[in-house]
Amino acid sequence: MGLQRVRDVALIRHAYVRIQDQRQGVGAQLLSHLRSFAGAPILIGTWAGAAWAIDFYKKHGFQQVGDALKVRLLGEYWNVPKRQVEASVVLAERSFGSDQREIDELERSLAQIAGAPGTCGVVVNVARQIGARRS
Secondary structure, three states: EEEEEEEEEEEOOOOOHHHHHOOOOOHHHHHHHHHHHHOOOEEEEEEEEHHHHHHHHOOEEEEEHHHHHHHHHHHHHHHOOOOHHEEEEEEOOOOOOHHHHHHHHHHHHHHHHHOOOOOOHHHHHHHHHHHHOOO
């Protein structure tokens, strides 16, 4: 199991525990050790079909991000082919990106109402909320 710093995040890389050593706390100890000196939000990429790995990380405080954020994160922090992006998931510490998700929701709301007649005041209000969250 390894940790790779990429700009403002830390990626957990190649996290495997031998089958005979699984379910004995080895993975949890390794993860705890890496978390102790990561110094940045941790992201984990794995295959979507690796339910055991996804469950392990969820049990230890990570959450699977949505598809749009997954594509953005894989493009920003990993160098993987399109097929691998489609077959992967990204897990993040629960606190990671919560502000960004709120901003994304506000931006979607703004996009939905921007073209509707009589919505100028609402558009300005949503734009102010987005600006306030970014500062």
